[in-house]
Amino acid sequence: MVSIAVNTSAGPVNYWNAWHEARGWLDVELDLRRSYIPTEVASLRKAKEDLKNFYMSMHSNTGALIHEIDLIEKAQQYLLLSEIIIAGALGVKELNFHLPKNINLEIHGNKLNTILQQAVSLARDNNVQLLLENNWRGSFSTVKDLLWALQKFPRIKMCFDIGHAHISHNGSETEFIEQMSPHILNAHIHDNSGQTDQHLALGSGNINYKEIINFLINKTKINRLIIENKTEKEITLTAEVLKQIIKK
Numbered sequence: 445m446v447s448i449a450v451n452t453s454a455g456p457v458n459y460w461n462a463w464h465e466a467r468g469w470l471d472v473e474l475d476l477r478r479s480y481i482p483t484e485v486a487s488l489r490k491a492k493e494d495l496k497n498f499y500m501s502m503h504s505n506t507g508a509l510i511h512e513i514d515l516i517e518k519a520q521q522y523l524l525l526s527e528i529i530i531a532g533a534l535g536v537k538e539l540n541f542h543l544p545k546n547i548n549l550e551i552h553g554n555k556l557n558t559i560l561q562q563a564v565s566l567a568r569d570n571n572v573q574l575l576l577e578n579n580w581r582g583s584f585s586t587v588k589d590l591l592w593a594l595q596k597f598p599r600i601k602m603c604f605d606i607g608h609a610h611i612s613h614n615g616s617e618t619e620f621i622e623q624m625s626p627h628i629l630n631a632h633i634h635d636n637s638g639q640t641d642q643h644l645a646l647g648s649g650n651i652n653y654k655e656i657i658n659f660l661i662n663k664t665k666i667n668r669l670i671i672e673n674k675t676e677k678e679i680t681l682t683a684e685v686l687k688q689i690i691k692k
Contacts, residue, residue: 532570
């Protein structure tokens with residue numbers, strides 16, 4: 445059965461868990477870019493207890509694992525590894541991450557391969573499933589780039605972002621899904637006009653979302669549809685649309 449989850453970015457930075465619990469949204473993707481989580485060991489233990497009513501995945505704060513400035517590159521790489529440890533400490537089973545939008549794999553492929561080897565090994569040790577998300581432009585928005593990583597590292601699965609796919613594969617989203625189907629584990633759900641990454645409620649853009657979501661449900665082993673909208677109203681609208689699709 446496919447579940448409906450909600451990304452935490454629409455709620456407050458602090459006490460996001462109380463905000464979500466008050467609305468009955470207990471299946472969440474904790475967005476580390478916009479939602480606070482403690483990092484001290486004692487605080488993480490308490491947070492794990494406080495969050496025991498939630499089913500949680502996490503969205504990484506990393507974005508520049510390869511960078512022109514060495515210090516920034518190292519900081520971003522250590523951030524991803526730290527997030528894997530935090531996810532493990534919280535009992536979070538899935539960590540969604542991006543790879544850089546502007547990268548030449550012929551030049552930087554070996555370096556990126558080494559980084560991913562470290563991440564996969566640490567994720568295995570911490571019982572965390574890594575999920576690579578498709579970008580909406582540039583590197584890792586194409587089947588070729590995504591398979592470069594996913595075939596090298598079978599332990600990494602995919603978070604299929606339908607809004608991103610609409611921009612990069614407008615009109616051929618289902619073909620994209622079919623090619624990536626063995627790797628897809630969950631999906632980000634939001635709408636846009638096909639030009640920019642707007643994160644609108646379903647029906648507010650021009651994505652053929654019914655066809656795409658039904659295709660995802662029927663053609664992949666997807667387990668969660670994660671709503672990625674900016675406001676409570678948009679989340680509510682998208683959730684109602686998803687319930688109707690799943691019901692059928």
